[in-house]
Every structure is written in structure tokens, then in C-alpha cells.
Amino acid sequence: MQAKWAIITGATAGIGWATAEELAHAGYSLILIGRRADRLKELRDTLIRKVAHQTREQEFKSIAIDITKKSELDDFIQSEGPTINKVSVLVNNAGLAKGTDKFQDAKVSDWDQMLDTNVKGLIFLTRGVLPYMIKRKAGHIVNIGSVAGRWVYPGGAVYCASKFAVRALSEGMRMDLAGTGIRVTNIEPGMVNTEFSLVRFGDSEKASQVYSGMTPLGAKDIAETILWCLQRPQHVNIQELVIYPTDQAAIGQVVRRP
Numbered sequence: 001m002q003a004k005w006a007i008i009t010g011a012t013a014g015i016g017w018a019t020a021e022e023l024a025h026a027g028y029s030l031i032l033i034g035r036r037a038d039r040l041k042e043l044r045d046t047l048i049r050k051v052a053h054q055t056r057e058q059e060f061k062s063i064a065i066d067i068t069k070k071s072e073l074d075d076f077i078q079s080e081g082p083t084i085n086k087v088s089v090l091v092n093n094a095g096l097a098k099g100t101d102k103f104q105d106a107k108v109s110d111w112d113q114m115l116d117t118n119v120k121g122l123i124f125l126t127r128g129v130l131p132y133m134i135k136r137k138a139g140h141i142v143n144i145g146s147v148a149g150r151w152v153y154p155g156g157a158v159y160c161a162s163k164f165a166v167r168a169l170s171e172g173m174r175m176d177l178a179g180t181g182i183r184v185t186n187i188e189p190g191m192v193n194t195e196f197s198l199v200r201f202g203d204s205e206k207a208s209q210v211y212s213g214m215t216p217l218g219a220k221d222i223a224e225t226i227l228w229c230l231q232r233p234q235h236v237n238i239q240e241l242v243i244y245p246t247d248q249a250a251i252g253q254v255v256r257r258p
């Protein structure tokens, strides 16, 4: 039997990397996307070493692109058409938060980067892939939103707005795709220990404090959940899933032990 194909954005770290491992173990062939070509190569080598020997049908393609650059996305859709035609899963995971300054003090360049990645990258890539899925009447779009797409916190206005957008987009896509057989899932995690806080603060000391004295989610927790959603029968669509660590009751309520 031919392996199913999935595209994972933001595969070079954290949730994306763990999802690549999880889906590879489940038998998927993968298109791995991120900006860091060296990390994509490392991931591809790891998957080939750990997984591909089990089945000769699986393939792993790594494609270094910046999803904020529409021309790079367009080139990808054009040049990889024959493979995208086989894709049944798109995991829109690439994303980031930058800074925690108050709205009135925040850097406009950080806003641009968050909106261009978390919102525009997601919609343009999805728009490029969907016609292939619609033609085959099969597909599953998994968007990685956030609890920040449901609840706002001080210093997070634009990041939260970008994730509120992911929730609205997931809902809107479901409505417009009704009847096509394509499923749309929005996964909304709380604190996950990845490179996320390092990217947000640009400082490893500050980043490590985010998780001090508490047990955050791991990337694998989210990856396993994504696979579980994919493995539900075709007539079942997990529309939304909020996942917090047990030590986090709400965005601003984290239990820390000395």
C-alpha cells in the first residue's frame, strides 16, 4: 500500500519536529518545511535512520522555505505539484511569538513577523494545497492555534490576535469546505516546552524561567494528539482541542513548586 503524504510546517524544532517523528512512525511520507536547512537535513536523516528502513514506500522531502515569503510558497506549490497532489494532511504548525512589551511600546517589526508567519503564511500555503485535496475529495488540515487564540493576556495582544485569527480561519474553512470531505482541526495548546520562549525573549535565561517549578507539556504530547485526530474515522472531525499542562489551570494561573 502507498504511504499517505503529509506536509508539516515548522518541522525544524519543537512541536513540528515531534509531529514529523510521530507521523513517520505511523507510516506517513512527509514534506518537511522550515527556514533552517541544516535542521531539516538533520531531521530527514533521523527519520531515514529510525523509520524508513521499516518500509520502502516512505519518503521524506525537506524544503527550506520562509513561509512569510509568498513567492517562496508559490514556487513550492508550482514545483512540488505532483507530490502535493498526493498529500492528505497539512499541519500548519510554523509560528512564533515575539516580545511581551505593552501594545504601545511593542516593535512594529515583531508584529509584522507574527502576522506574516502565524496568519498569512498559514492562509497562503493552505490556499495553495487545498485545490489538490478538493479534487481528490480527501484531506485534513490541522492548524496549531493556541490558548492565546481564546484568552488574551497583557503584553500578548498581537500574538493573541494572530491565534484568534487561526481559530476564526479554522472555523471559516470548515464552513466553506463542508461537503468536500476535508476535515479541519484547530489544536490549542497551553505551555509547551520548545524553542518558543527562546524565540519570544531571545534570551535562554528568561526562556528557562518560563517553565521553572512546573511541568509543561512536551512537544510529543501535542504530536501524539495530532496523530490521534488524524486517526479518527473519516466521519469524525475533532474541530477544536484545548490542551493545558496539569500545572496550568488558565493562561495566567500556573502552579509552581519551589
Ligand SMILES: NC(=O)c1ccc[n+]([C@@H]2O[C@H](COP(=O)([O-])OP(=O)(O)OC[C@H]3O[C@@H](n4cnc5c(N)ncnc54)[C@H](OP(=O)(O)O)[C@@H]3O)[C@@H](O)[C@H]2O)c1
Binding pocket: 009, 010, 011, 012, 013, 014, 015, 016, 033, 034, 035, 036, 039, 065, 066, 067, 068, 093, 094, 095, 096, 097, 117, 144, 145, 146, 147, 188, 189, 190, 191, 192, 193, 194, 195, 196, 197, 199, 219
Ligand atoms: N510552545 C508553546 O508554549 C506553544 C503554545 C501554544 C501554541 N504554540 C504554537 O505551536 C507552534 C509551534 O511552536 P513551537 O512551540 O514548536 O515553537 P518552536 O520550537 O520555536 O518551533 C517553531 C517552528 O516554526 C518555524 N518557523 C518560524 N517562522 C517560520 C517561517 N517564517 N517560515 C517557516 N518556518 C518558520 C521554525 O523553524 P525555522 O526557525 O527553522 O524557520 C520552527 O520549526 C506555533 O504556531 C506556536 O505559536 C506553541
